[in-house]
Amino acid sequence: MACGTGQLCERGSCIIDGASRWKIRVLDALVPTTKTSGEAWDGFGGAPDPAVIVRSGTRMLGFTPEAGDVFEATFNYTTPNDVTAEELMTDLVFEVVDVDAAANDTAGACRYSNLDPQVILGGATQTLECPRDASASRAGFSLRWQVTRR
Numbered sequence: 001m002a003c004g005t006g007q008l009c010e011r012g013s014c015i016i017d018g019a020s021r022w023k024i025r026v027l028d029a030l031v032p033t034t035k036t037s038g039e040a041w042d043g044f045g046g047a048p049d050p051a052v053i054v055r056s057g058t059r060m061l062g063f064t065p066e067a068g069d070v071f072e073a074t075f076n077y078t079t080p081n082d083v084t085a086e087e088l089m090t091d092l093v094f095e096v097v098d099v100d101a102a103a104n105d106t107a108g109a110c111r112y113s114n115l116d117p118q119v120i121l122g123g124a125t126q127t128l129e130c131p132r133d134a135s136a137s138r139a140g141f142s143l144r145w146q147v148t149r150r
Contacts, residue, residue, distance in 0.1 A: 016117040018086035021150040024079045030142040036134040041098045048098035055093040056083045066099040082150045089115045096141040108138040120147045
């Protein structure tokens with residue numbers, strides 16, 4: 001049986017090759033208009049300067065350039081570091097930060113565990129809704145992303 005890119009034939013079925021290499025493409029993000037405290041992201045009522053950090057476990061895959069003074073940021077950023085399918089299916093973390101000169105504010109961080117192999121193979125756009133968590137000072141965010149072949 002002929003299987004597609006990033007797949008292996010096992011007992012007559014195509015399965016994902018855990019050693020296949022992939023990259024993450026961050027498309028865009030939506031950040032709330034205020035922090036959990038109700039304050040503006042930047043001094044004098046300014047909008048945030050969002051950027052997205054992508055990790056597999058503790059390993060950094062990429063850090064998007066910041067988008068200046070926007071609540072809806074378009075990145076179209078592909079991580080420079082690739083990741084195996086096995087790592088993707090185990091642990092993938094997206095963190096959105098407001099980049100500031102003194103210290104970055106975190107809008108939130110969400111973890112994917114047990115990512116469906118079909119998400120990896122399909123390359124379809126995924127939407128992550130990272131919820132607001134006032135007790136952890138996380139404003140939340142919405143993020144669209146894809147897995148792309150290395």
